Structures are given as C-alpha cells and as structure tokens.
Amino acid sequence: MAEYSAFSLLANALKGNKDWKPAWRKPDPKASYDVIIIGGGGHGLATAYYLAKEHGITNVAVLEKGWLGSGNVGRNTTAVRSNYLLPANTRFYEHSMKLWEDLSHDLNYNVMFSQRGCLNLAHTPAQFDDYARRGNAMRHLGVDAELMTPAEIKRLIPALDMSNTARFPVLGGLMQRRAGTARHDAVAWGYARGADRRGVDIVENCEVTGFLRDGDRITGVTTSRGDIRAKKVAVTVAGSTGRVMQLAGIETMPIESHVLQAFVTESLKPFIDTVVTFGMGHFYMSQSDKGGLVYGGDIDGYNSYAQRGNLPIVDEVMSEMLALFPGLARVRMLRSWGGVCDMSMDGSPIITTGPLPGMYLNCGWCYGGFKATPASGWCFAWTIAKDQPHEFNAPFTLDRFHRGHVIDDKGQGANPRLH
C-alpha cells in the first residue's frame, strides 16, 4: 500500500499519477475469522483499525453491504465537536476530539481536520445562562469553551443578521475553538487503508442475511457471499440496527430509525469560517473547503429507512437559514440527501457487549455519529478485545435504560424524535 508523503506525491505527479496502488485490497471472505465487524462505515472501519493497532487482533473481516462510504459516513455534515453537558458524554467526545487532533498523522492520510470552531448562538437570556452552565461543565473536565458577546460574534461572522429586527436577535453564544470539521470520505478511506495494511479483510458488496448460532451463542453470519464463522461478531450498522437485530431474533430495541436530511449549496467564495448553530430552531452550517455551504436541521420526525426525506423539513431548514443569513436568499441549493439515524431513547449511543453471547453492539448514535468516529472505534475495539468496556464507554450500555441510568443530555425523555 502506498505511503503518502511529499516525496511520493511529487514522484507520482512527475510520472502522471499512473502508478498509485489501490488503497485497500478486495479480498474474498475467508471461512472464519477471530472477529467479524458488520458494517463498513466510519465506526466499523475505525473499530477494525484500532483492533489491529491497539490490540494486535488482525484476523478480522469488515463486511459492508454496499461500498465503503455509501452509508452514514458519506451522508453527514462533517462537524466535529465535544461540547456536551453531562460528564459521560463530555469525557467520551473529548477523547474523540483528542484522537481527531492526531488522526491525519496517525493514519498517514489527510482527513482534512480543520479546527475552525463551533459556535452555538443564544437568543434568550435563559439560553445564554444555559450555555454558560454548559461551558463551565466543559471547562471543569478540561474541554475548551468560551462565551462570546454579540460584538465578538459580529466580527467573527459578518454575514450573520445581528440586527435587533432579526426574528430572534442574537444575545451571545458558546464557542468551542477546538471543534471544527473533517473530510468525511477521507476518514473512511484512511481507516480502511490503515486497517487493510494491518491485515484486516474489507469485504464490500457483502450483505449479512442472518446469524449462525450455537444455542444462544452467535458463532458467525450468513451473507450474500456465503457463511462466515467467527469467535466474535460485532454489529456497527447505525441506522439499520433495528433491521439487523431482527435477523438475530431481537424484535424490540430502545431505538427508532429516522431520516435526517442535509444540504449543500453551489460553491461560494469564503463566506463563513466556523461551524454555526441556531439556538432558536435546529440549524447548523459550515462551509466546505470546496466552497459549498453544508447545512442541515431536524430529522423528519417519524420512523424511516428511506434514505430520502420529505419537503416540510426542507422548507423549515431553508427558513431558518434565511432567518440567520438573509443574504443567502438567492444562493442555489445544489444537492440534498438523507441518512438514516438510530435515534436512541436518551439521545446517547450504545457501545456494549451483548446483547447475545458472542455479539458486540455499537449503535444509537442519533445524528451525532460522525464526530464520535475515532472514539467509537477505539472504545468498541477495547470492548471486543477485552470483553468489557473501557471507562469511556462504560456508561453507554444497553441495559442503562432498564437500570434507570439514562444519559439524557437534552432532557427530552424517552422520545427519540426530540433528541
């Protein structure tokens, strides 16, 4: 596999870029593995990478139904942040942030991680107080956070409607400077190449159709490319968790699948150099390095596996965009797409052993899975290798709902469509 360096770029450029090798092999699945990971998205590939790198477990297959990058890792808005309130979330996402900060170097793959900051806008005094509380909670755990005044925000984002006649005038905001964005495809490709060259088989176009069992124990999977046995089977199919768990005979989960739409405009000159979120509705936006404004809002709000959304949310997201940035009224939307999210009952993820013997489960990312990719893979690999959680993911068990230890950052209760 090619190492990327200034020298290799130059050498290949001089030879017309004819000699680049594929970044990962296309192996046929073997009859058995130590670990099978179902789902070749960001989390599955990161899990494979850290299993090999941190725990020396390399007899691993990642089974992907489509092609790498065809699921949620290619359908998000690329924002990365760790600005949570509750300690369990803050510790976990800050671990992710630290992995992000070194990821390009670690993978020898430029994931274009850009710490351009993430600013949450406040529009009422109560909301500003709430952000102050969240910022203090973050700083207690060593995460950077700062409150910004309207004058500072106006300097940072000149295009924002900061007038008193705005529908929801901006009273301030909470900024995390170390937050930012990363190139989502590069994250998938970088982890894929890193796992592949440590010996992991990445098997694309391989749909899991059922589970092999010995009594209660899961001993492998049946797939569109034959049966594959494994000592451990890890499920990282966020969005389709309901479907895959039904194959294992588990009918109900504390999860609903919902569709989340995202949008991108035609390319503009530099317009905004941070990630901004609207506190009065649900809207977030950043500008890609190519120039398009990347933005999104709420989920559609009812169960869906459709990977496409409906018009009312499009309408709502556009209105919120114009409430903040009236100057964008004539900018054209280039594309929109939908991703299917596992909405969990408390808005927090599940990374756990079980629920069946021989099975390991990583799911329930709601619509915040992208920023978690490194820590999710890192913690899940730990859990698979050692059959117990790391302290970072110990609170994110499946049975926390039944024990009453929910991690409900938004305080919305068991209401997935509100998280």
Place this chain on the structure above:
Amino acid sequence: MLITCPYCGPRDVIEFTYQGDANRERPNPASQNLDAWNAYVYDRLNPAGDHNEFWQHSGGCRSHLRVIRNTLTHEISSVAFARGDHASTSRRKAEGKS
C-alpha cells in the same frame, strides 16, 4: 407525504404530529411489573416495511389516528381512528376484565 384523515380527507403531513409505535401496550397503572414498564417506555418495534403507528391530526380535527405506513417507501396503506380498539382495551383493563 399525504395522510388521508378519515374525517377531513387527504391532508399534508405538516398538519399531523407523529406519536410513535402503536404496538406498545401501557401496563395497568397499578402494575409493579418493572419489565413491562421498561418495555413500554423504552422498547420499540422498528421494522423496515409496514409500521403500525399513531399520528394526531393536530392541525385539523385533532383526532388520534392509527396509521399503517411503509418505512422504506413512505406509502400509507391504512388510516383509522385510534379510539376504537385502543380505548376499548384500556376501558376493559380499568374495569379489571382482560
């Protein structure tokens, strides 16, 4: 997406509020069966295909509806008033009959 309210006729989805999985059954309020309460509060059927769910026509006649909708295609195959079977079940329970 259009939902055909049995009272008002076909209306845009923005008039409706989603109320989730209609297969869950609320335990008897006096029940101390924690597993049943946990299942009612947290566990959901999440099928890829036809899903039996509650909607309220909150922007119209305010009826509660039981809708069968395909989660892969958004196609709606049945809409009925929720009150019929559900209300009678709760009443039977309240009277101690099962």
